[in-house]
Amino acid sequence: MKDDIQTREDRVSNLKGLGSSRKRVEDARFTQGKGNYVDDIKMPGMLHGDFVRSPHAHARVKSINIEQAMALDGVVAVLTAKDLEPLNLHWMPTLAGDKQMVLADGKVLFQGQEVAFVVARDRYVAADAVELVEVEYEELPVLVNPFAALESEVVLREDLEAGADGAHGPRKHHNHIFLWEEGDKVATEQVLDNAEVVAEETVYYHRTHPCPLETCGTVASMDKVNGKLTLYGTFQAPHVVRTVASILSGIEEHNIRVVSPDIGGGFGNKVGVYPGYVCAIVASIVTGAPVKWVEDRMENLMATAFARDYWMKGRISATREGKITGLHCHVTADHGAFDACADPTKYPAGFFHICTGSYDIPVAYVGVDGVYTNKAPGGVAYRCSFRVTEAAYFIERMIEVLAIELDMDAAELRRINFIKKEQFPYQSALGWEYDSGNYHTAWDKALEAVQYNHLRKEQAERVEAFKKGETRKLLGIGLTFFTEIVGAGPVKNCDILGMGMFDSCEIRIHPTGSAIARLGTISQGQGHATTFAQILATEIGLPADSITVEEGDTDTAPYGLGTYGSRSTPVAGAATALAGRKIRAKAQMIAAYLLEVHDDDVEFDVDRFVVKGAPERFKTMKEIAFAAYNQAIPGVEPGLEAVSYYDPPNMTYPFGAYICVMEIDVDTGTTEIRQFYALDDCGTRINPMVIEGQVHGGLTEAFAIAMGQEIAYDELGNCKTGTLMDFFIPTSWETPHYTTDHTETPSPHHPIGAKGVGESPNVGGVPAFSNAVHDAFRPFGLRHANMPHDHWRVWKIANDLGLHV
Amino acid sequence: MPDKMHIQLTVNGRNEEFLAEPRELLIHTLRERMNITGPHVGCETSHCGACTVIVNDKAIKACTMFVAQANGSEITTIEGLGNPDSLHVLQESFREHHGLQCGYCTPGMITRATKLLEETPNPTEEEVRFGMAGNLCRCTGYQNIVKSILAAAAQMNAAQEAAE
Ligand code: FES
Ligand code: FES
Numbered sequence A: 001m002k003d004d005i006q007t008r009e010d011r012v013s014n015l016k017g018l019g020s021s022r023k024r025v026e027d028a029r030f031t032q033g034k035g036n037y038v039d040d041i042k043m044p045g046m047l048h049g050d051f052v053r054s055p056h057a058h059a060r061v062k063s064i065n066i067e068q069a070m071a072l073d074g075v076v077a078v079l080t081a082k083d084l085e086p087l088n089l090h091w092m093p094t095l096a097g098d099k100q101m102v103l104a105d106g107k108v109l110f111q112g113q114e115v116a117f118v119v120a121r122d123r124y125v126a127a128d129a130v131e132l133v134e135v136e137y138e139e140l141p142v143l144v145n146p147f148a149a150l151e152s153e154v155v156l157r158e159d160l161e162a163g164a165d166g167a168h169g170p171r172k173h174h175n176h177i178f179l180w181e182e183g184d185k186v187a188t189e190q191v192l193d194n195a196e197v198v199a200e201e202t203v204y205y206h207r208t209h210p211c212p213l214e215t216c217g218t219v220a221s222m223d224k225v226n227g228k229l230t231l232y233g234t235f236q237a238p239h240v241v242r243t244v245a246s247i248l249s250g251i252e253e254h255n256i257r258v259v260s261p262d263i264g265g266g267f268g269n270k271v272g273v274y275p276g277y278v279c280a281i282v283a284s285i286v287t288g289a290p291v292k293w294v295e296d297r298m299e300n301l302m303a304t305a306f307a308r309d310y311w312m313k314g315r316i317s318a319t320r321e322g323k324i325t326g327l328h329c330h331v332t333a334d335h336g337a338f339d340a341c342a343d344p345t346k347y348p349a350g351f352f353h354i355c356t357g358s359y360d361i362p363v364a365y366v367g368v369d370g371v372y373t374n375k376a377p378g379g380v381a382y383r384c385s386f387r388v389t390e391a392a393y394f395i396e397r398m399i400e401v402l403a404i405e406l407d408m409d410a411a412e413l414r415r416i417n418f419i420k421k422e423q424f425p426y427q428s429a430l431g432w433e434y435d436s437g438n439y440h441t442a443w444d445k446a447l448e449a450v451q452y453n454h455l456r457k458e459q460a461e462r463v464e465a466f467k468k469g470e471t472r473k474l475l476g477i478g479l480t481f482f483t484e485i486v487g488a489g490p491v492k493n494c495d496i497l498g499m500g501m502f503d504s505c506e507i508r509i510h511p512t513g514s515a516i517a518r519l520g521t522i523s524q525g526q527g528h529a530t531t532f533a534q535i536l537a538t539e540i541g542l543p544a545d546s547i548t549v550e551e552g553d554t555d556t557a558p559y560g561l562g563t564y565g566s567r568s569t570p571v572a573g574a575a576t577a578l579a580g581r582k583i584r585a586k587a588q589m590i591a592a593y594l595l596e597v598h599d600d601d602v603e604f605d606v607d608r609f610v611v612k613g614a615p616e617r618f619k620t621m622k623e624i625a626f627a628a629y630n631q632a633i634p635g636v637e638p639g640l641e642a643v644s645y646y647d648p649p650n651m652t653y654p655f656g657a658y659i660c661v662m663e664i665d666v667d668t669g670t671t672e673i674r675q676f677y678a679l680d681d682c683g684t685r686i687n688p689m690v691i692e693g694q695v696h697g698g699l700t701e702a703f704a705i706a707m708g709q710e711i712a713y714d715e716l717g718n719c720k721t722g723t724l725m726d727f728f729i730p731t732s733w734e735t736p737h738y739t740t741d742h743t744e745t746p747s748p749h750h751p752i753g754a755k756g757v758g759e760s761p762n763v764g765g766v767p768a769f770s771n772a773v774h775d776a777f778r779p780f781g782l783r784h785a786n787m788p789h790d791h792w793r794v795w796k797i798a799n800d801l802g803l804h805v
Numbered sequence B: 001m002p003d004k005m006h007i008q009l010t011v012n013g014r015n016e017e018f019l020a021e022p023r024e025l026l027i028h029t030l031r032e033r034m035n036i037t038g039p040h041v042g043c044e045t046s047h048c049g050a051c052t053v054i055v056n057d058k059a060i061k062a063c064t065m066f067v068a069q070a071n072g073s074e075i076t077t078i079e080g081l082g083n084p085d086s087l088h089v090l091q092e093s094f095r096e097h098h099g100l101q102c103g104y105c106t107p108g109m110i111t112r113a114t115k116l117l118e119e120t121p122n123p124t125e126e127e128v129r130f131g132m133a134g135n136l137c138r139c140t141g142y143q144n145i146v147k148s149i150l151a152a153a154a155q156m157n158a159a160q161e162a163a164e
Helices: A008-015 A027-031 A067-071 A081-087 A123-132 A185-193 A238-249 A275-287 A297-303 A388-406 A410-417 A439-449 A452-467 A528-540 A568-595 A621-630 A688-707 A760-780 A791-800 B026-033 B089-096 B106-119 B125-131 B143-163
Strands: A047-053 A059-065 A075-079 A091-093 A099-101 A114-120 A134-139 A176-183 A197-208 A217-223 A228-233 A256-259 A291-294 A307-318 A324-336 A364-372 A473-483 A503-509 A515-519 A547-551 A602-605 A608-611 A614-620 A641-646 A655-665 A671-681 A739-742 B005-011 B014-020 B052-055 B058-061 B074-076
Touching: A027 B089, A027 B106, A047 A123, A047 A275, A047 A297, A059 A114, A067 A075, A067 A123, A075 A123, A075 A275, A081 A275, A091 A238, A114 A123, A114 A275, A176 A185, A185 A307, A185 A324, A185 A364, A197 A388, A217 A275, A228 A238, A228 A275, A238 A256, A238 A275, A275 A291, A307 A388, A324 A388, A388 A410, A388 A473, A388 A760, A410 A439, A410 A473, A439 A473, A439 A655, A439 A671, A439 A739, A452 A473, A473 A760, A503 A528, A503 A568, A515 A528, A515 A568, A528 A547, A528 A568, A568 A602, A568 A608, A568 A614, A568 A621, A568 A641, A608 A621, A614 A621, A655 A760, A671 A688, A671 A760, A688 A739, A688 A760, A688 B143, A760 A791, B005 B026, B014 B026, B026 B052, B052 B106, B058 B106, B089 B106, B089 B143, B106 B125, B106 B143, B125 B143
Parallel strands: A047 A291, A228 A256, A324 A364, A515 A547, A671 A739, B005 B074
Antiparallel strands: A047 A114, A059 A134, A075 A114, A091 A099, A176 A364, A197 A307, A217 A228, A217 A291, A307 A324, A473 A655, A503 A515, A503 A641, A602 A608, A608 A614, A655 A671, B005 B014, B052 B058, B052 B074
């Protein structure tokens, strides 16, 4: 093909590669109602499973009577712990090194705990039968407060041997799980004891829940004829589920196929392994029929995967000029009834030791005590890398409190403590190596964009007017500068059940110059089929539109650790680029052969190899693909395929500057976001449209968390927020409008320089909203008030400060 | 078990007659009985709107309507709004303006939006935000959904004017 009429720019834009706001290929099916989610799956003879759940937060199970339920027409089986015990499946290991009851074994430890599993012809019969199972309970004292739990004589986990070590070392008390420490405690305390200025605060990051619009579910189908188990499910990590299912069931791994079809949002909720999955598998083995289990919203909110619940006690020290000298943090972490954290790191508090944030802090210490209580287990990274959002909230609150202590502007305090551009790669006091950053530039751009000085002036005038009685509204300016740590991760820091957190990509180029790429990750709305094709288009010179991306079927996709913690782009994205480069290396040999020159005499140019110095002599990638299959090339195997497994050398460190301007009505506690500016730096930008969408979504989840969303319990352990009536999900009406912006500081160690973005807006958004509330009341003496800042709590701040008299 | 009753519905233009328990929820009738899986279940308590369908010209939440209440009605779901050869303007617009991510809320969103634009053909951003408040989305933050709907409205109005 020598008629090269296109310009080079045309050829680049034809590819729709890196940097293109390519429209999503997923959307055609979703907009026409043709997505394929788990609950859409129907199999011949399929049965439905439903749980009998505990109404009590702590009780002994005296007896379970299934007679009446079994007598109901259409009921096929009712499973209890007794039925699972012979299979050794009444308990299962958690991702955090603990174990968890699959069905209540003698007692229940949280409200909503799974007690029995009913299997019936359809979901109505199953629900009817759940009502007919009689369970006799003897109530036990309930512990919902982690501090009280550590003092209490009540033993929650009677299954654990008293005094024996847990998965993470010694346990101080029967309700204690672990103490984990990082940093130099002695040196930090010395610095704090001798500091010119010290600010102290206890910051609570309340319990919340990812609550994707689609709940968790599975369809398990055991084919007894050929011995194969097929498991469809809302799994953020299908390959890990296969391995876990194999270990638990004893079915050989090649006989298990796990498929994640379309997933209706995950946000961390769908990383863990839940009793419903195990029960559906067992029920399918027992009945010989496919069994579907899909939780309802109430079950979702009450029983699977809470997030946060961190009590963070901090001390931060500085010179009188505001240079931070040390940071000390102790966390009391409420893990609920079982330590079932979906933690992909080797550390029981995940990445919490990123809590020195964006600041050059010479010495620091963190200690985290994990505690059992009578609350739901889980502990997932709700749109963040595990425990990063807690860390970011903690440091961004501590900075604000320190600014009060120093009587300083919080923007200025941040500026003088930022890690400087020339300090990267930067070694943090708590052990992380930040890859790249340019914080000052981003900060200046953000402050300039919102006209920060004007805002401060307006705020001062507002305070004056308020004091004179001319207005009842206050103005808050919420600042945040966050550094994320994503891309779990280097096998040296990260694993799940011992499996290193690499990821993978396998590419096959078809003879006519189109391709299929399969990855170990799984999209839950992030648009992988669109964006990974773009990475590849740029790498191999075939249009993104000619590249199919497939994920989620363990029979076809290469092994990978899944999608969460913003790891897909940093890890699988890198594997994709590297697999593409392998393709290109082989294509170069083929091109050289076809052009009758030496390998080194051709070079890659957009979509072709050209002879150096003679650009009119070239072979397009399409031509090369064809030749790979139809020409016998000496010394080169036929075909054009590659696979790459990528273990990242380091995490990536996206960062950003968020500013929230909020109006607060002092008399009603209502808040209104007047402006929200979000600057993100996620390194190389693959698809700006998708990035912007991720930022909007993450900010909205942050808005929810900061301004009203929580999982709350009463003192008896009743979950008070089990429906969408009580659990705040903002609608289009309350949700603010966002302005997005960016800088671009590529990661030096990632093949294309990308860092990942999906979670940044949640990590940075929460402190931005929360700091805005605090900032509005700072002139009246507020230091800290815990989230969520719903109207009542904001009203209460004003009332406590005496602003209502 | 309650007695079954005879039900007749017209779903996306097709006549459907069957026996059902009166307590069967319309969303299950559509999804389980008829394999119309565009409308989804997000809560079963009328909060999320993922199950939105059109019943006799009104956008309703099919998770909180018994099939008995729907007896005799005409129902349109996302599957009946357009087809691959001729998409509804809103279906195009959501794609064009990145008004969806995981897609789980999308059928309900688009279905509700078709009614909104019939009721208010030329809405302001405020009217769209208010009119769509019964449909929750966990992924997009709504900004691009609102944009998609406003763009569709503009396009539909332009087409209308051109036709007149
Ligand atoms: S499923 Fe009907 S409103 Fe949520
Ligand atoms: S696109 Fe996922 S819930 Fe709306």
